[in-house]
Amino acid sequence: MAVEIGPVRLKNPVTVASGTFGFGREYAQLFDLSQLGGIFVKGTSLEPRRGNPPQRIYETAAGMLNSIGLQNDGVEAFIAEKLPFLNQFDTQIFVNIVGNRIEEYAELARILDDQPGVAGLEINISCPNVEHGHAEFASDPTATCNVVSAVRRATGKVVIPKLSPNVTDITAFARASEDGGADAVSLINTLVGTAIDVKTRRFRLANVTGGLSGPCIKPIALRMVYQCAQTVSIPVIGIGGISTWTDAVEFLLAGATAIQVGTASFANPLAALEIIDGVEAYLQDNGLNSPSQITGKVERGPVDPVL
Amino acid sequence: MSSNTARQAFTRFTRRVPITRTEHLAGDIYRHHIHFPEIAEGAQPGQFVEVKVSNDFDPLLPRPFSVNQVDRENGVFTILYEALGQFTKEIAGMSAGEELQILGPLGRPYPLGSDECDEIVLVAGGLGIASFYHAAWTLREAGDERPVRLFYGARNRHSVVQLEDYEALGVSVEVVTDDGSLGEKALVTTPLTRYLQTQPRRPALYVCGPTPMMKAVSEIAQIERVKCYLSLETYMACGIGTCVGCAIKLRTGDGADDFVYGRACVEGPVIEAERLVW
Numbered sequence: 001m002a003v004e005i006g007p008v009r010l011k012n013p014v015t016v017a018s019g020t021f022g023f024g025r026e027y028a029q030l031f032d033l034s035q036l037g038g039i040f041v042k043g044t045s046l047e048p049r050r051g052n053p054p055q056r057i058y059e060t061a062a063g064m065l066n067s068i069g070l071q072n073d074g075v076e077a078f079i080a081e082k083l084p085f086l087n088q089f090d091t092q093i094f095v096n097i098v099g100n101r102i103e104e105y106a107e108l109a110r111i112l113d114d115q116p117g118v119a120g121l122e123i124n125i126s127c128p129n130v131e132h133g134h135a136e137f138a139s140d141p142t143a144t145c146n147v148v149s150a151v152r153r154a155t156g157k158v159v160i161p162k163l164s165p166n167v168t169d170i171t172a173f174a175r176a177s178e179d180g181g182a183d184a185v186s187l188i189n190t191l192v193g194t195a196i197d198v199k200t201r202r203f204r205l206a207n208v209t210g211g212l213s214g215p216c217i218k219p220i221a222l223r224m225v226y227q228c229a230q231t232v233s234i235p236v237i238g239i240g241g242i243s244t245w246t247d248a249v250e251f252l253l254a255g256a257t258a259i260q261v262g263t264a265s266f267a268n269p270l271a272a273l274e275i276i277d278g279v280e281a282y283l284q285d286n287g288l289n290s291p292s293q294i295t296g297k298v299e300r301g302p303v304d305p306v307l
Numbered sequence: 308m309s310s311n312t313a314r315q316a317f318t319r320f321t322r323r324v325p326i327t328r329t330e331h332l333a334g335d336i337y338r339h340h341i342h343f344p345e346i347a348e349g350a351q352p353g354q355f356v357e358v359k360v361s362n363d364f365d366p367l368l369p370r371p372f373s374v375n376q377v378d379r380e381n382g383v384f385t386i387l388y389e390a391l392g393q394f395t396k397e398i399a400g401m402s403a404g405e406e407l408q409i410l411g412p413l414g415r416p417y418p419l420g421s422d423e424c425d426e427i428v429l430v431a432g433g434l435g436i437a438s439f440y441h442a443a444w445t446l447r448e449a450g451d452e453r454p455v456r457l458f459y460g461a462r463n464r465h466s467v468v469q470l471e472d473y474e475a476l477g478v479s480v481e482v483v484t485d486d487g488s489l490g491e492k493a494l495v496t497t498p499l500t501r502y503l504q505t506q507p508r509r510p511a512l513y514v515c516g517p518t519p520m521m522k523a524v525s526e527i528a529q530i531e532r533v534k535c536y537l538s539l540e541t542y543m544a545c546g547i548g549t550c551v552g553c554a555i556k557l558r559t560g561d562g563a564d565d566f567v568y569g570r571a572c573v574e575g576p577v578i579e580a581e582r583l584v585w
C-alpha cells in the first residue's frame with residue numbers, strides 16, 4: 001500500500017488534512033495513529049495567532065463552513081510541545097506552514113528544517129479565513145512560484161504547496177509550484193462561502209465568509225485534481241470531501257498519488273482507517289498490490305449505466 | 308512508543324451501538340437508553356457524547372448530548388433531549404434495537420470534589436436539566452453526604468422531567484415555570500437569589516441552561532461571592548478538540564484584550580463562570 005511523495009515514503013496513501021486533525025493528540029485517544037499514511041498538522045505560523053471570533057462554524061447541506069482564522073500557538077510551541085507527541089507514532093508528519101510574507105514562510109522552513117521528526121512542509125497559501133497576507137500567493141501564479149522557491153531554498157524537506165480552488169484556473173498554480181521546485185502539490189483547500197440566518201437577518205459566521213468543506217465540494221475537488229494531474233509531473237495529493245474508500249479510489253483514478261481526509265473525521269473519527277481498509281480491499285479484489293497502479297487510470301469512453 | 312502502548316491509553320470510544328430503550332418523558336422530551344459499556348463506566352458527570360444516526364451527509368455533523376444517567380451494571384447510559392430540530396426529531400422516532408453512532412465520553416466534567424463547597428446547588432434551565440441527574444447520582448453513589456439542591460426553571464409543567472428521580476436521591480427541588488403551571492411563575496434566578504440571601508454555608512453553583520439564564524446566574528454568583536460553574540452548549544463540529552470551531556473567550560487577565568479562545572469541547576463544556584468573557 002506504500003506510495004512515495006518525493007523521497008518520503010507513506011505506508012499507505014491515506015493521510016489526514018490540516019486543521020481537521022489538530023496535532024494528533026485528540027484522535028490518539030481513540031486509535032493508533034501509526035495506522036495512518038501521514039498527518040498534516042494544523043496551520044502553524046511564526047508567532048501564535050488568536051484566531052477569529054465565534055461563531056466560527058456552521059453546518060450546510062452535506063458540508064460545513066469554517067472561519068477558524070488559523071488559531072495556533074506558533075512554531076516554537078509546535079516543536080517543543082506538539083512534535084514530540086506526534087513522533088511517538090510510526091507515521092509521516094507534515095507541517096502546514098502559514099505566513100503573511102515570503103520571508104515568514106522561508107523562516108518557518110529554516111526552523112523546521114532542523115527537525116528530524118518532520119517529513120515535509122505543506123505551504124498553506126490558500127486559507128480563505130485571514131484578512132491580509134497570503135491571498136496574493138494564492139491568486140497570482142508568479143507569487144506562488146516565488147514563495148515555493150523561497151521555501152525550497154530554505155529546506156531539504158519535502159515541499160508541498162497547498163492550492164486554493166478560489167481561482168479561475170488552478171492548473172496555472174500547479175505549474176507555478178512545479179516551476180518553483182515543489183516535490184508535490186496538494187489540493188483543494190476550502191471554497192469561500194457564506195450563510196445567512198433569515199430570522200435574525202445576520203450572517204451565520206462572525207467573519208461573514210468561511211471556507212466550505214465536506215462531501216458537497218468533492219466533485220469540484222475531483223475535477224481540479226484531475227486537471228492538475230494532467231498538467232504537472234510531480235505527485236498530486238487529493239483533498240476535498242473524501243469520506244469513503246470509493247471517494248478515495250476516485251481521487252486516485254483521477255491522478256492523485258495520495259489523499260487527505262478532512263471534514264469526514266468530524267462525522268466519523270475512524271473515517272481515515274475505514275478508507276485505508278477499503279482501498280486495500282479494492283486493490284486486492286482487482287488483483288493489484290500498489291495504489292500507484294491505479295493513479296491516473298481513469299478512462300474516457302461510453303458510459304454504461306448498468307456497470 | 309510501540310503501537311501497543313499507544314493502544315492501552317485509549318480513553319475515548321466510538322462505534323455504532325444499539326438503543327436498548329426509548330422513553331417519551333413529556334411534551335417533546337425523550338430519553339434514549341444506549342448500550343455502550345465503556346461510556347457507562349467511564350463517563351463523569353457533566354461529560355457529553357457526540358451522536359450521529361449513520362454515515363449519511365444529512366445532517367453531516369454529529370450532535371452533542373450530555374450523559375444523563377449511567378447504569379454500569381448493564382453497560383447502559385442515557386441521553387435526554389427535546390425534539391426541536393432535524394436531528395433530534397429524527398432520533399425521537401427511533402426505537403429499541405436501532406443503532407446510533409456514538410463518540411465519547413467527551414469534555415471536562417463538573418468539579419464536584421468536597422473541597423469545592425459544602426453544598427451542591429444545581430441550577431437548570433429547560434433541557435439544561437439533562438446533565439444533572441448523573442451528577443446528583445454520582446454524589447450519592449460515592450457516599451457524599453453534602454446536601455444537594457436543584458433550582459429548575461421550565462417553560463410549563465409539561466416540560467418538567469425527572470422530578471421523582473431527583474427526589475428519590477434526596478435532592479431538594481424547587482421548580483418554577485414561565486407560566487406558573489407548576490411552582491412559582493418566575494425565572495429560576497428568583498428562587499436562587501432568595502436562597503442565596505439566606506446565606507447558606509459555602510455553596511457552589513452548577514449551571515446549565517440557555518445563555519441569558521447562565522449569564523444572569525453568573526452575575527448573581529459574583530454578587531453573592533459564590534463559586535459558579537457553567538455547562539456551555541456551544542455549536543460544535545468534532546466535539547473532541549481538533550477543529551477549534553467551538554471557540555469560547557477565556558479570560559487571561561483584567562484588560563479588555565486579555566483573553567484566549569478556548570475550546571468548549573475540551574476546556575469545557577464545564578467552565579468556571581469567572582473565566583468566561585461574555
Ligand SMILES: Cc1cc2nc3c(=O)[nH]c(=O)nc-3n(C[C@H](O)[C@H](O)[C@H](O)COP(=O)(O)OP(=O)(O)OC[C@H]3O[C@@H](n4cnc5c(N)ncnc54)[C@H](O)[C@@H]3O)c2cc1C
Pocket residue numbers: 355368369370371372373374386387388389390391392393394395396434437438539540541542543544576
Ligand atoms: C456539550 C453539550 C451538551 C448538550 N446536551 C444536550 C442534552 O443533554 N439534551 C439536549 O436536548 N440538548 C443538548 N445539547 C444541545 C443539542 O446538541 C442541540 O439541541 C442539538 O444539536 C439540536 O440538533 P437539531 O438538529 O435537532 O436542531 P437544529 O435545528 O440543528 O438546531 C436546534 C438548536 O441546536 C443547536 N445546534 C445545532 N447543531 C448543533 C451542533 N452541531 N452543536 C451544538 N449545538 C447545535 C442550534 O444552535 C439550535 O439552537 C447539548 C449541546 C452541547 C454543546
Ligand SMILES: Cc1cc2nc3c(=O)[nH]c(=O)nc-3n(C[C@H](O)[C@H](O)[C@H](O)COP(=O)(O)O)c2cc1C
Pocket residue numbers: 017018019020042043044066068070096124127162188189190212213214215217239240241242260261262263264550551552
Ligand atoms: C475546521 C477546519 C480547519 C481547517 N484548517 C486548515 C488549516 O489550518 N490549514 C489548511 O491548509 N487547511 C485547513 N483546512 C482545510 C482542509 O485541510 C481541507 O483542505 C478542506 O477542508 C477540504 O477537505 P475536506 O472536504 O475533506 O474537509 C481546514 C478545514 C476545516 C474544516
Ligand code: FES
Pocket residue numbers: 542543544545546547548549550551552553570571572573
Ligand atoms: S468542536 Fe471541534 S474543537 Fe470543539
